[in-house]
């Protein structure tokens with residue numbers, strides 16, 4: 001999910017391009033201004049953390065772009081494209097390493113495991129994902 005800072009800074013196209021270029025396949029895309037309800041459900045695991053209220057305020061402050069990407073080991077592949085949480089520590093070449101200077105304003109969220117991905121996809125894409133075959137599949141995978 002591209003966070004409000006990523007959208008405000010005009011990085012939506014750049015970010016989608018990075019995932020597309022890697023070979024992940026886009027199966028869901030939705031821009032919305034998150035309600036408190038969806039933001040709190042999304043970040044429920046961080047409810048007790050000191051940064052939680054600021055995180056909810058930030059994520060509901062403007063439009064986000066929720067994306068669903070699929071591919072072999074898509075979660076770890078995506079997290080490598082994104083980089084570690086703190087933008088100042090993230091390596092150049094990662095999204096956060098290239099565009100973020102902060103731990104909170106770090107441009108993008110990525111699901112951290114299969115169970116959270118399942119939960120988050122249901123939350124942000126209640127109408128499901130698109131099913132389509134990519135013609136280039138046999139060029140991307142052996």
Ligand code: DAT
Nearest residue numbers: 046051055084085103104106108109110112
């Ligand atoms: P990630 O987004 O890399 O999975 P996380 O799940 O630990 O990181 O935290 C979720 C978000 O909360 C993170 O993207 C930014 C914010 N956050 C995490 N740690 C923070 C901190 N120490 N201060 C402020 N915001 C923080």
Ligand code: MG
Nearest residue numbers: 109110111112
């Ligand atoms: Mg996380």
